[in-house]
Amino acid sequence: MTIDTNCIEVAILGPLPQHFSYRCDAPFPKSGCRLRVPFGRGERIAIAIGTATCPQDIPVKGIHRILDEQPLLPASLQALLGFGSNYYHYPLGAVWEAALPARLCQGQQIPSLAPTAWRLIADANIAERGLGARQMVLLQRLGNGNVRMAELDSSDRQRLRQFLAAGWIEAAQEPLQLREAPLALRPEQAQAVMALRASTGFQAFLLDGVTSSGKTEVYLQAMERLVLSGKQVLFLVPEIGLITQTQARCAARFGADAVAVYHSGQGDAERLRVWTQARSGSISIVIGTRSALFVPLLHPALLIVDEEHDLSYKQHSGWLYSARDLALRRAQLEDVPIVLGSATPSLESLHNRQIGRFADLRLHERASAQKIPPIEILPLRKKRLVAGLDPSLLRACGETLANGKQALFFLNRRGFAPALLCRACGHVPHCQRCSAPLTWHRRQARLRCHHCGLEAPVPEQCPSCGAAEIAGIGMGTESLEEFLRERFPNIPLLRIDRDEVHTPRQLAERLQEILHTRPAILLGTQMLSKGHHFPDVTLVGIVDVDQGLYSADFRAPERLAQTVIQVAGRAGRGDAPGRVILQSHLPEHPLLLALQNGDYATAATQLLRERQQAGLPPFRALALLQAEAQRAEPVYAFLRAARSCFATELDCSGPVPALLERRAGFHRAYLWLEGANRSALHHLLANAISLLGNLPTARRVRWSLDVDPQNF
Structure with missing residues (x-):
């Protein structure tokens, strides 16, 4: 058998696990260049990844067109994508597709860049005869230094094109300069x-x-x-x-x-x-x-x-x-x-x-003169609450507003109430497609699933027993907003959650409004807690974090500690000291006690010790083999069959149902795969991954491998 070396190996953009070979006449495209290649009855965009050898007695299709003379990405980024494909066990073509702008994946050419500034060529041979006054003025400006396109009107831009055609000017790179002095450093x-x-x-x-x-x-x-x-x-x-x-x-x-x-x-x-x-x-x-x-x-x-x-x-x-x-x-x-x-x-x-x-x-210290405020834990047991709030928190809010400052309330639940309840029979309306109750959004008069987006009208009578005794249980940002507006009617209330703020522009506008409104009440979810600087916030009220203390997700305590410290960090960032009040039915919980002084390090040390004792990441390597289908039976059949693909050196548990067992109409479960370290885990995963796709049960489910999973 003779070997033809005029072949190139490519990765088709998209989730195809294998690479393909095509005939290619010289000159060969460089690795990282795009090609148009025939595929099936049509053609696809592919990335050249190297040369290949093809037997001559097997027909090999030729490429249609080389789209790039030079690689799209430097060698370092090509290596990064190759590493990302191997580490996460995902097809290289799909990795490239995710990494490139959509228009390049569609085969469009890289656009040429118009210069942003021009300058006069030092030895330009300029014949001044016949030049108008405006042309001479512009030439003088070009001779004195760089002229930015943004500074010119349409007539001067036309003159620039004339100068360029005459060979008098060239593109200029504007030197960067500091526009403001750096701040003094501690x-x-x-x-x-x-x-x-x-x-x-x-x-x-x-x-x-x-x-x-x-x-x-x-x-x-x-x-x-x-x-x-x-x-x-x-x-x-x-x-x-x-x-x-x-x-x-x-x-x-x-x-x-x-x-x-x-x-x-x-x-x-x-x-x-x-x-x-x-x-x-x-x-x-x-x-x-x-x-x-x-x-x-x-x-x-x-x-x-x-x-x-x-x-x-x-x-x-x-x-x-x-x-x-x-x-x-x-x-x-x-x-x-x-x-x-x-x-x-x-x-x-x-x-x-x-x-x-x-x-x-x-x-260790804030840039301002203010210290990190401690976290006051308010026990809620046997307390008479007002709309879910401790009266002392409401008093602190009133004092803050009277001083012309801002109070921030953090509640990480959208809607008016997390669920509806029939007080007669106990029925709770659930999403038809997910293992979760529907959230009541009273302002829109809708029940909404926050997992799949399904919506339904609010029933006037219980669909189970027919009683008209339906009420909301729990509290969301919408109901808390309603109460706070009634309690402080003359104070602006600015709410930030995904029901109120839908685009980056809306968020930017709302953040600017916060900076220019005082006194004010700020109310929101995680969107309000991340990295924002509110210098007038002197009180932070954390309404409810108890749900994160006993989650089945082993990362939940870490997320809770981070959230509490981040939210608390919005207080006292300006000239006035801050105060943080956290409500809890579990005030003696070790994690909350570790966070009391506003010090994340103490809690993190405690959590790391627990992870080590339990043999969890970062002390062991973890991956999840996830599967989903519209019926539960094929999910568990696939995962049971998949266990045989993994070597005995790999700790494999399951199948176990996902924490949200049913989502958007799909039943979900996974295998828990552990290795002593990352290299051992990846070696065993690489050997198993090709076997999984060949399992007869694999065609009946959607499956994926999540390496270093973060969210359960």
């Missing part, structure tokens, strides 16, 4: 900045700073020399709502033209434009959410992952990657430092600091 901040500036090559830092300790100023001064010397910084935040304030801080320091944002809320054209500018080096700072991790940089120098503990860095559908973890790998591949910042670091990051993988940077 000693701990200065030490952190010095450590980051001194780092060369790859090094991971954990910036563990209490809320309002000035972590952003540390980031800005650490990136200052890099940006002014033409280098680039990638700055990740967990949610779109946090981009606006970060962008404003960076733009104020380095100029708006130096900063761009990249996130899923942008249109396809805008994302491609920012991607292209970053790739060309014309943007100095890219700020974005999870997907921004894969934006190529021409001169990468520093990676920042702010609020590194946040669950939003983990993708929850398709390619189940962690942007925080892959950011560490990217920094290693590009040989640049990375800083992970948080007031409540994840237990994984704290463990990595303990064993020396992360360098330790601490900020």
Whole structure:
């Protein structure tokens, strides 16, 4: 048999587990270039990943077209995607599809970038005869320095095109300058900045700073020399709502033209434009959410992952990657430092600091003169509550408002009530598609499932017994808002949750309203707790966190501790001291007692000790094999069959039902897969993954593998 070497191996964009070979005449495309290839009865976009050898007696189709002369991504990012495919055991073509702007996946060309500034060529041979006065004025401006396109009207832009055709001008790169002076640093901040500036090559830092300790100023001064010397910084935040304030801080320091944002809320054209500018080096700072991790940089120098503990860095559908973890790998591949910042670091990051993988940077004090307020725990047992609130919390709210300040109430439940209850027979309306009760949204007169979005009208009579004794049980932000408006009728109340705020623009407007309204009551869910600076908030009331104390999710205590500290950190950030009051029916719970002094480290140490004793991450490696189908039987049949695919060295438990057993009409269950360490786990998973797809029962379910799962 003869071998034909004129073949290329490609990954088709999409969730196809195998690679394919196509005939290709010279010149061969480089690895990382896009191709149009025949596939089935049509054609697809593919990524060249290397050469291949094909037997000549097997017909091999030829490629249709090479779309790129040069690779879309540098070698470091190509290696990152290859690593991400292997680590999370997900098809390489689907990984590339998730990492690229949508228009590139559709085969569109990379747009050319128009220069933002022009200058006169030093030895330009300009014939002044025949030039008008306006042309001479513009030429003089070009000779005196760079002229920005944004400064010119349409007639001057036409003159620029004439000068360009004559060969008199050229594109200019505007040098960056500081637009505002850096803030004075406290000693701990200065030490952190010095450590980051001194780092060369790859090094991971954990910036563990209490809320309002000035972590952003540390980031800005650490990136200052890099940006002014033409280098680039990638700055990740967990949610779109946090981009606006970060962008404003960076733009104020380095100029708006130096900063761009990249996130899923942008249109396809805008994302491609920012991607292209970053790739060309014309943007100095890219700020974005999870997907921004894969934006190529021409001169990468520093990676920042702010609020590194946040669950939003983990993708929850398709390619189940962690942007925080892959950011560490990217920094290693590009040989640049990375800083992970948080007031409540994840237990994984704290463990990595303990064993020396992360360098330790601490900020123990706030940037303002105010100290971290302790957390007052109000026992609720045998108390006569008013709309679910302790009277002493209401008195504290009244005093705060009388002083012209703001009070923040945190309740992480939307709607008017978490459920409806028939007082006659005890019936609770549930979602027809999920294992969860329907939430009552009284303002819209609807019952709504917060898992699948199903809606239903509010029944006037119990659908089970016919009684007209239906009432809400529990409290949500909508009912708390109604009560607080009645209790404090002359005080503005600003509510932030996903029922009130639907877009990043609405969130930005509401946050600005908070900054300019005093006194005021702020009410919200997690959206209100993450990284926002409210200098006039002096009272924080945490209404209900008890539901997180006894969850079946082993990560729930960590999430609860982080939430309590983050919410508490909104108080006392300005000139006045803060006060934090937490209501609980379990005031003696060890975790709440550990959080009483506002110190996250004590609680985290306790939780790490419990994880180690239980043999849970970060002390062991974990993966979940998840399956779902519209009937329960094929789910459990597949998972029982899947157990035989895993080697005996792997601790395999299950199948067990998911914590939300039925969602959007699908029954869900999983296998719990544990290994002594990551390398052992991945070796065994790699051997099993190809066997799973060949199981007869696999065709009857949707299944996925979640490595390092974060949300149960």
